[in-house]
Structures are given as structure tokens and as C-alpha cells.
Amino acid sequence: MDTLIRDALIITQNRNREIIRGDILIEDGKISKVAKSIHGGAEERIDASGKLAFPGLVNAHTHIPMSLFRGYAEGMRLHDWLEKKIWPAERRLKPAHVRAGSLLGILEMVRSGTTCFNEMYIAHMDEVCGAVLGSGMRASVGFGMFDLARKTSPEEEFKNGKSLAEKWSGKSPLLNISMAPHAPYTCSEELLLLAKEYARRNCLRLHIHVSETRKEVFDSLQQKGKRPIEYLHSLGMLDSETVLAHGSWVTKRESVLVGKSGASLSHNPVANLKLATGGICPLREYLEAGANICLGTDGTASNNSHNMLETMKFAQLLQSHLYWDPLRISIQQVWDAATINGAKALGFNSGSIGPGKEADIVLADLRSCNLAPLHGPPSLFFSLHPGNITDVLIAGNPVLSEGKFTSLDEGKIIEEAQRQAEGLVGD
Ligand SMILES: [Zn+2]
Secondary structure: OOEEEEEEEEEOOOOOOOEEEEEEEEEOOEEEEEEOOOOOOOOEEEEOOOEEEEEOEEEEEEOHHHHHHOOOOOOOOHHHHHHHHHHHHHHOOOHHHHHHHHHHHHHHHHHOOEEEEEEEEOOOHHHHHHHHHHHOOEEEEEEEEOHHHHOOOHHHHHHHHHHHHHHHOOOOOOEEEEEEEOOOOOOOHHHHHHHHHHHHHOOOOEEEEEOOOHHHHHHHHHHHOOOHHHHHHHOOOOOOOEEEEEOOOOOHHHHHHHHHHOOEEEEOHHHHHHOOOOOOOOHHHHHHOOOEEEEOOOOHHHOOOOOHHHHHHHHHHHHHHHHOOOOOOOHHHHHHHHOHHHHHHHOOOOOOOOOOOEOOEEEEEOOOHHHOOOOOHHHHHHOOOHHHEEEEEEOOEEEEEOOEEOOOOHHHHHHHHHHHHHHHHOO
16 A cells, blocks of 8 residues: 655654655555655555654564563562562463563554564563564564573573574564573573574574673673673674673773674663663763664563653763763764664664655654644654654554554553453462
8 A cells, every 4th residue: 555644844864864844655665755745646645744754763672571560569679579579470471461461562662653673582472473463563573592590401492592583584574583592691601602603594683681780790700701791792792683782881892892893782771770770871982882872661670661752862861961961972863773773783674764765654743732842853852752643654554543553452452461460460
């Protein structure tokens, strides 16, 4: 189906980062033309006068089944929270829980302008992939493998990741499968190498947590004589197909290793603050080293939200605060991190509005009190909220239209998530 979006104020994120008022023509799921005025017929027309159009946001690190844990067991220290609450509940996970949490996470992401996400979780991953395909969302999904923490063998854990890749790779252009060893401290060297070798051979991304806490760095130095990113580098795990999550507690040398390797790094500012991890990811150092910086929410158990608009705001404010300098990371760099950089990290041809790009487009109503007066469109993420978003197209398919989901039953998904969450945590 061809769609013409008329008269929008467009943050294109194209090569020149142009902001124009105009039309967007979508043919066969891709953007075919962006111009001041496009004449000719299209089967579907969307009147976007008074609206902002921007590329769908890319959430570069999350665990969407954990949506069922939103608000569960608040106000606890990380260690207690994991050992007494989250891990026991996760041991009870059934496919229906993962399905319900995934659909809830997808609903929330779409409502807040996200069209693509980078997922890692530890059980029933077929349900996550099914939810992605059933909803029309775009995602990169990996099975979270961890032999040390789960006390299994590297081969057994690797089999989980490999089976997911064999079953779902190539099923849809909207779904990429990644290899997702959980972290250097939860995976043996053997498992890390098995995962990377398989990813390389099959052109898959590798998604891994690293240097989230100071304890992790101390333990790594004690046990391996290397900091976590140095350790991954020594194993040959850093390259342009690797997506690192967090990377907060790092030395300048480590940020240079990431930059030189071409690896991507997902900064997850809200989750870092929520879990009180102390370290703030030094985005400027990474950017100076040439790293591909992206943004993520992490799971809602450690954030409470999948709202990438909020994440963009936190990312910019935290860097300004950290360096006593509001120019330390620019507004444009934040847009880049949340759009084109994320798409590049996950291997999708999306993240900007221009000819040949995937038609992942978000429309927001500018006639809203929280957005008036309109001074500078690029800074709008400081005040945009999900309530402003009216339409979300993914591969040209209107998943959200005039504030309503076109095929997902929002009420039913929320109800089911509540039911499954109550059954899972039981308190
Ligand atoms: Zn995470």
C-alpha cells in the first residue's frame, strides 16, 4: 500500500540533518520521496499539518518480558532485589508470562515513538519473536546466555542462542537475531568465544552487558587482570557487529578500544540512575574515540519505562551535569544516538527519513500545551511526551493511527499483563 504523509514538519535526520516542512511518500514499506510538495495519488493519505514527523526511535538495549516486573519490589538494593525478588520470579517464568510481558513492552514502546528495539532475555524467546512478528514491530532479538550464573555448560547455553538463530533468522525483514552472551562476569571465556565465532560466521550482531557497576570492574581486575572492556578486546570480541550495553565504569583507554573497533555502545541513563550504579557513561570520550553511541531504556524492572523520549532527555542532562557544560553532548548528537546510530548498531536501514529508507516514522501533534511555543524543533525531545504521539508507521504499516492501535488490542494486552504478573510474582 502506498501512503502519502502531507504537510508535516519533518526532522529528517538525513545527511545534512535537514528540518523541512513537506510531504513523505511511502511505497512498498520504504520511503520513496521527501519533498516540499508531492503530487500524485497514493492509496492512503495522512494529513500531518500541525504535526511533527521524526524517524522512529531505536531502543538499543532492553529486556521486554521484564515489563511484568514494572514497579515490583521497589526501594531495594540491587543485590537483594535480584536475589530475593527478580531471580526467584524469573525461575517461575512460563511462555505465557513472556508473551504477555513482550506485548505490553511493545505497546508502550510504540506509544512513546519507538519502532525498533534490541532485545536480550533469558527464557522462552520464541514468544518474544512471535510478539515482534505479530505486532509489526522491528527488533533484534537474542537469547541471553550465561553459563557461570546458571551453572550450566558453555555448550548448553550456546545451544539456546544457536537454536533461536536457526529457527527465526530470515523469517522476516523486521526481525534480526543476535547472539547475546549476558556479560563477561556471567559467561565463561569458552561461551563468549563460541557466541562470537557463531555470530561472525552467520553475520549476526553480538549484544552484551559490560562495565555496568564498579564491583564488576574490581572483580574483573582481580580475576582476569584486565578491565571488562580490555578483556573483551583481548578475546577479539569488539568489532562493528558488537553492541555493548552500559560501559559506564570505563577508563579512557577502554573508550578508545571501543571507538577503534567500531563497536556500538548503548547508554542507558535511567536504568543506571535507578539501580544507583554510580558511574555515568562518559559519552563525550566515546564520541571523541569514534564509537557509535546509541541509547536504551534497559528493562522496565530497572527503569519503570520504555520511554525513549525520556531517555534522550536524561542522556543530555546527565552529560551536561557531569561536565558542568550544556554543550558537552549536543541536542543533535542525542537525536543521532536515538535514531540513525541505533539503526546502524542493529543492522537496519532505518533511523532517518529519506529516499530508500525503511518507512519507520512517528507523528506527534504539535498543538499541545507542553510543546508551545515552538522555538526549535530539535530540542523538542526535552518536552515531548507519549501523549503527543498520534501515528506510528513501521515499514510503512500504520501500527498506531490517530492514537489507536490498528491491530493490537491494547485493552486486552494490558489486562492479560496484569493477570500474568499477579500469577508470576504472587505478592
Ligand atoms: Zn540490561
